[in-house]
Amino acid sequence: MIRPTAVFASALLWLSCLSQAPALAQTPSAVAKAFAGRWITYDRNFSDQKSCIFAFSSELKDDIFPIAKTGCTGALAAIVGWRIQNNQLVFVAEDKSAIALVGGNQERMSGSILQSKLPIIFERLEVAEKIEQARKSIECSYVGYSQTCASPQDFTPPPATIGSPSPIQILVNLNARAEPRNSASVKGVLKPNACVSAEVCTVASDGLWCKVKTENGNAWVKKQTVRQQRWPIITFKNGCV
Structure with missing residues (x-):
C-alpha cells in the first residue's frame, strides 16, 4: 500500500524535475503543438467555480492560436487566444490586445495580468489533478520543523492583496524563487523566524504561493512542501511575533 505522504512527495519531486527550458524558442507551430491541450488555474480571482480551464488549439486562426474556456471570469474571460512575444506566451482579447x-x-x-498585476499560474490539467489529489490525501503536514500537525487554520492564506502587503513568519529554511514554479531559479534562502511581507498570493495544484519582499527583490515562496523528500511541512505562518 502506498502511503499518502509518499504519493505527495513523489508528485512534488516529479514536478520539480520538469524541464526548466521554456520550450518557447521554437517556431510558433512547434510551440502550439507542444502546448496544445487543457490547462487549469485554481485561482478563485478568475473562476466562478473551483477552477478556470483553457483548451489550447494548435491551429492558427487570424494570426493567433485560439483558446476555448470553461468556468473563467474576470480578465481571463476576455481571452480568446495567444501568440508568442519575446519567448513568452501573450494571452490576447478579441481585438488582439494583450491581457496576460x-x-x-x-x-x-x-505570469501576471497586465492591467491588474494579479499573478496567474496555469498548469497542464492532467498533471495538476494528480498533484492536487496527492496533496489533499496527506493526513498530517507538520508546522515547520515541529512534530505538530498543521490545523486547517494554518493553511489560511495571508490577507495580502496588491498594494496591501501582509507579514508572514518563515518557519524553515525556505527557497525564494523567481517565479511560482519549482523549476524557477532560486533568488535566495529565507531563514527560520524571518519576517517578510507577502505582497500577493495565488493558488496552484501544489498549494499556496506568495510573492514576498527579500533583500534580492521580490520572490516567490510556497506554503506547503516536502522536507528531506519525506515529511510534508508548512513553511510559513501568517503574521509575525
Whole structure:
C-alpha cells in the first residue's frame, strides 16, 4: 500500500524535475503543438467555480492560436487566444490586445495580468489533478520543523492583496524563487523566524504561493512542501511575533 505522504512527495519531486527550458524558442507551430491541450488555474480571482480551464488549439486562426474556456471570469474571460512575444506566451482579447503574459514549460506556466498585476499560474490539467489529489490525501503536514500537525487554520492564506502587503513568519529554511514554479531559479534562502511581507498570493495544484519582499527583490515562496523528500511541512505562518 502506498502511503499518502509518499504519493505527495513523489508528485512534488516529479514536478520539480520538469524541464526548466521554456520550450518557447521554437517556431510558433512547434510551440502550439507542444502546448496544445487543457490547462487549469485554481485561482478563485478568475473562476466562478473551483477552477478556470483553457483548451489550447494548435491551429492558427487570424494570426493567433485560439483558446476555448470553461468556468473563467474576470480578465481571463476576455481571452480568446495567444501568440508568442519575446519567448513568452501573450494571452490576447478579441481585438488582439494583450491581457496576460506568461512563461514556463510544457507542464506549468506563470505570469501576471497586465492591467491588474494579479499573478496567474496555469498548469497542464492532467498533471495538476494528480498533484492536487496527492496533496489533499496527506493526513498530517507538520508546522515547520515541529512534530505538530498543521490545523486547517494554518493553511489560511495571508490577507495580502496588491498594494496591501501582509507579514508572514518563515518557519524553515525556505527557497525564494523567481517565479511560482519549482523549476524557477532560486533568488535566495529565507531563514527560520524571518519576517517578510507577502505582497500577493495565488493558488496552484501544489498549494499556496506568495510573492514576498527579500533583500534580492521580490520572490516567490510556497506554503506547503516536502522536507528531506519525506515529511510534508508548512513553511510559513501568517503574521509575525
